Amino acid sequence: MPPMRHCARQRAYLLKNVRAQDFVCRFGGEEFVIILPTAGRDGAHARAERLRSKMRELNIMNRGKSLGMVTFSVGVAGFPEHGMSPKDLMAAADAAR
Numbered sequence: 001m002p003p004m005r006h007c008a009r010q011r012a013y014l015l016k017n018v019r020a021q022d023f024v025c026r027f028g029g030e031e032f033v034i035i036l037p038t039a040g041r042d043g044a045h046a047r048a049e050r051l052r053s054k055m056r057e058l059n060i061m062n063r064g065k066s067l068g069m070v071t072f073s074v075g076v077a078g079f080p081e082h083g084m085s086p087k088d089l090m091a092a093a094d095a096a097r
Contacts, residue, residue, distance in 0.1 A: 017054050018047075033090070041078050048074040073097045 014024045014032060023035040034051070036044050055072040075096035077083065082092035 013055070013058050014051070017051060027090075033093075041076065044076045044078070048076055 011024060011026060011032065014034065018024060018034060019036075021038055023033075023037075025033045025035070027033045034047075036047060039047060052072045052074055055070050058070045060067045060070065075093035077089045077092035077096060079089060083089040
């Protein structure tokens, strides 16, 4: 199965585990960004940890064989304390991983 199909499954899994007001976006390769517009810093950290735990349960199969555990690293950045632009926020979240 092509990597794109694996990403689609990961995104579908993430979409099932976020709130209606959250946004899940693919961000190049096999990375995703989840935007939590109504979450404060503590809430974002708690949500990230819950998602990380749930991703450990995800078992992606390819031709009848498991691809192993999905890795999931998290970085949290908040607006405006970590940046005013999407680029700055992404850099801050990436540095926080």
